[in-house]
Amino acid sequence: MTVGDNSGMQRNTRQRAAILETLSRQDDFRSAQQIHEQMKADGETVGLATVYRNLQVLSRSDRLDVLVAGDGEALYRQCEDTGHHHHLVCRECGRTVEFLAPKLENAMTAIAHEHGFTDVDHTLEVFGLCSDHAEGGVETR
Amino acid sequence: MTVGDNSGMQRNTRQRAAILETLSRQDDFRSAQQIHEQMKADGETVGLATVYRNLQVLSRSDRLDVLVAGDGEALYRQCEDTGHHHHLVCRECGRTVEFLAPKLENAMTAIAHEHGFTDVDHTLEVFGLCSDHAEGGVETR
DNA sequence: CTGCTCGTGAGAATGATTGTCATGACGCTC
DNA sequence: GAGCGTCATGACAATCATTCTCACGAGCAG
Ligand SMILES: [Mn+2]
Ligand SMILES: [Mn+2]
Ligand SMILES: [Zn+2]
Ligand SMILES: [Zn+2]
Numbered sequence: 001m002t003v004g005d006n007s008g009m010q011r012n013t014r015q016r017a018a019i020l021e022t023l024s025r026q027d028d029f030r031s032a033q034q035i036h037e038q039m040k041a042d043g044e045t046v047g048l049a050t051v052y053r054n055l056q057v058l059s060r061s062d063r064l065d066v067l068v069a070g071d072g073e074a075l076y077r078q079c080e081d082t083g084h085h086h087h088l089v090c091r092e093c094g095r096t097v098e099f100l101a102p103k104l105e106n107a108m109t110a111i112a113h114e115h116g117f118t119d120v121d122h123t124l125e126v127f128g129l130c131s132d133h134a135e136g137g138v139e140t141r
Numbered sequence: 142m143t144v145g146d147n148s149g150m151q152r153n154t155r156q157r158a159a160i161l162e163t164l165s166r167q168d169d170f171r172s173a174q175q176i177h178e179q180m181k182a183d184g185e186t187v188g189l190a191t192v193y194r195n196l197q198v199l200s201r202s203d204r205l206d207v208l209v210a211g212d213g214e215a216l217y218r219q220c221e222d223t224g225h226h227h228h229l230v231c232r233e234c235g236r237t238v239e240f241l242a243p244k245l246e247n248a249m250t251a252i253a254h255e256h257g258f259t260d261v262d263h264t265l266e267v268f269g270l271c272s273d274h275a276e277g278g279v280e281t282r
Numbered sequence: 283c284t285g286c287t288c289g290t291g292a293g294a295a296t297g298a299t300t301g302t303c304a305t306g307a308c309g310c311t312c
Numbered sequence: 313g314a315g316c317g318t319c320a321t322g323a324c325a326a327t328c329a330t331t332c333t334c335a336c337g338a339g340c341a342g
Contacts, residue, residue, distance in 0.1 A: 011340075123268075
């Protein structure tokens with residue numbers, strides 16, 4: 001407990017590497033099961049529980065982003081920006097754009113402080129239709 | 142099918158009234174099961190499935206607010222403001238403050254448009270510690 | 283190399299939510 | 313107020329994502 005305490009360290013396993021590799025080839029949010037399916041299709045042999053565990057560990061260490069879908073399912077994505085940021089997600093195809101919004105951050109914090117809240121945190125996701133899936137089509141109104 | 146078409150109408154049932162009454166006495170977000178427990182404790186006899194169904198119906202018609210917790214559980218609350226608004230929730234006690242933020246709304250929409258997204262929507266919740274649960278050294282109770 | 287641990291995998295278990303379906307309650311009509 | 317078509321309800325089963333269990337094998341420090 002005193003010397004060589006490697007608590008917090010993670011071992012390098014073939015499975016984790018494979019999961020990260022798979023994620024690096026995806027550009028939208030995917031569920032643990034979808035990722036597992038993908039890996040199986042690619043010939044990787046990794047247990048489903050292992051996928052779940054690694055996704056959790058990786059998201060906890062901010063190497064992955066998590067998005068809780070409307071039905072409560074957790075979706076994961078490897079983001080380019082490693083810092084705090086938000087997402088603009090297409091409801092139709094899942095296409096995702098990362099964005100920073102310092103003004104929003106400050107405004108939210110300010111509102112919280114006005115109400116006496118401290119240690120502020122937040123969840124913010126924006127959904128819409130990307131240019132490829134713009135609605136209406138013929139409805140030239 | 143032609144006359145007296147009451148599609149979209151809801152019947153007035155003792156169960157729904159009881160659920161709304163129970164919600165009106167709560168001021169923080171509660172899960173379907175918690176609400177069901179509360180009702181049972183109050184001597185109400187309502188099936189769990191009925192509680193789930195009514196909470197869904199009521200939230201779909203904007204008579205209730207839903208908040209998907211980090212673990213995916215759906216939490217419900219009867220809000221004072223019936224229009225679009227957001228929440229400031231205490232992580233410790235669940236105390237909730239509703240707030241409007243037109244500037245944030247516009248900023249988010251603008252960002253989405255800049256990236257070619259339309260039909261924009263969003264989820265935004267702010268968490269923190271309320272004044273009664275402020276963290277820190279001064280734990281002078 | 284050797285051993286101590288931690289990560290893994292297969293399957294069982296959990297737990298919130300939803301589906302099933304017979305029965306009862308609502309709100310109209312007359 | 314009685315009759316009726318429908319929808320809501322409730323008990324319970326079923327679903328399904330996620331977590332747990334635990335024997336086993338693979339990292340890695342010494
Ligand atoms: Mn933010
Ligand atoms: Mn908003
Ligand atoms: Zn799209
Ligand atoms: Zn509080």
